[in-house]
Amino acid sequence: QQQVKQSPQSLIVQKGGISIINCAYENTAFDYFPWYQQFPGKGPALLIAIRPDVSEKKEGRFTISFNKSAKQFSLHIMDSQPGDSATYFCAASKGYQLIWGAGTKLIIKP
Amino acid sequence: DTAVSQTPKYLVTQMGNDKSIKCEQNLGHDTMYWYKQDSKKFLKIMFSYNNKELIINETVPNRFSPKSPDKAHLNLHINSLELGDSAVYFCASSQKLNTEAFFGQGTRLTVV
Numbered sequence: 001q002q003q004v005k006q007s008p009q010s011l012i013v014q015k016g017g018i019s020i021i022n023c024a025y026e027n028t029a030f031d032y033f034p035w036y037q038q039f040p041g042k043g044p045a046l047l048i049a050i051r052p053d054v055s056e057k058k059e060g061r062f063t064i065s066f067n068k069s070a071k072q073f074s075l076h077i078m079d080s081q082p083g084d085s086a087t088y089f090c091a092a093s094k095g096y097q098l099i100w101g102a103g104t105k106l107i108i109k110p
Numbered sequence: 111d112t113a114v115s116q117t118p119k120y121l122v123t124q125m126g127n128d129k130s131i132k133c134e135q136n137l138g139h140d141t142m143y144w145y146k147q148d149s150k151k152f153l154k155i156m157f158s159y160n161n162k163e164l165i166i167n168e169t170v171p172n173r174f175s176p177k178s179p180d181k182a183h184l185n186l187h188i189n190s191l192e193l194g195d196s197a198v199y200f201c202a203s204s205q206k207l208n209t210e211a212f213f214g215q216g217t218r219l220t221v222v
Contacts, residue, residue, distance in 0.1 A: 032208040043114075043200050043213025044153070087151055093208050096165050100153045 004092050006101025014109050019077040021104045023090035026071065030092040030099075035064065035075050038087045038103075047088070048075070080108045113137050116201045116214035123191055124222055131186045131217045133201030141165075141207060142184040144176060145200040147216070153200075159184055160207070191221045 005024045013019045023033075034049035050057045050064040050073065057064045063076040077084055085108050090101040116133040123129050135142065143166075144156040157176045158166035164176070173189040184201060201214040 034210070038151075041216075043202070043216050044211075045213065046210045049210070089153060096158065096207055098155060098208075100155075103151045103153070105151070 004090060004099045004101045006090050006104060008104060009102070010105040010107070012107045012109060013080045015080060015082060017080050017108075019080045019084065019106055019108070020074055021088055021090070021106070022072065022074045023092075023101050024070075024072045025092045025099070027092070027094065027099075028071065029094045030097075032093045033064070033066065033073050034091050034093075035062075036089045036091065038089065044089060077106075080106075082108045082110050084108050112215075114201055114203055114212050114214040116199075116217055118217060119215060120218050120220075122220045122222065125191055125193060127191050128187070128189045129191060129219070130188070131199055131201075131219075133184045133186070133214060135182055135201075135203040135212070137203055137205075137212060139203040139205050139212075140181060141204045142178065142181075143200075143202040143204075143211065144184065144186050145202060145213075146170075147198045147200060149197070157184075157186075158207075165207075188219075191219075193221050195219060196221045 035047045036044035037047045038044040048059050048062050061078045066073045088104045114135045141160045143158045146154045159178045162178045175187045178184045198216045198218050200216050202211045204211040
């Protein structure tokens with residue numbers, strides 16, 4: 001009930017391509033779904049977040065798609081750039097609970 | 111000005127020692143956290159404080175004890191360090207629960 005399953009574990013995308021990372025959750029009470037980006041040697045930083053009352057949120061090249069009925073949400077990175085190479089974490093929360101996905105290491109090849 | 115700062119950045123110590131990691135945030139946030147990130151990058155929340163009150167205390171050994179002297183500080187004290195405690199520990203803060211969390215730079219703890 002408390003898991004957030006993130007896939008893939010690692011992803012290699014050519015520069016200019018679309019990177020897609022998926023997450024699935026079980027607890028329908030979750031009401032906040034953030035994505036964090038972490039560069040080596042740094043702490044995670046919020047990239048974009050969504051609440052379940054919308055199905056999509058876009059900020060620049062980054063888009064969250066949210067499917068409430070399927071209990072899934074995904075991060076799409078359009079026109080992926082080498083500077084996007086990082087580890088990405090999805091998370092889901094409700095109240096005091098914040099459950100993290102296992103992370104996806106994204107490499108963008110020039 | 112660093113929003114969430116933790117010290118030290120690196121900590122190498124022997125098994126059995128006691129050590130502390132300090133965290134301070136200058137964002138005026140009410141909620142602070144401690145996370146552990148293992149070698150596989152998995153992030154695990156350890157503790158959460160809201161207005162100096164312990165809110166979340168995940169299943170961690172009681173050798174780990176957080177202390178919040180005020181809203182801006184959340185320190186982590188670890189007794190009798192073990193090899194398995196080697197990890198990167200992150201402090202974070204947020205205005206309230208379910209809002210953006212700001213992370214510190216991390217403390218890489220190595221127990222030898």
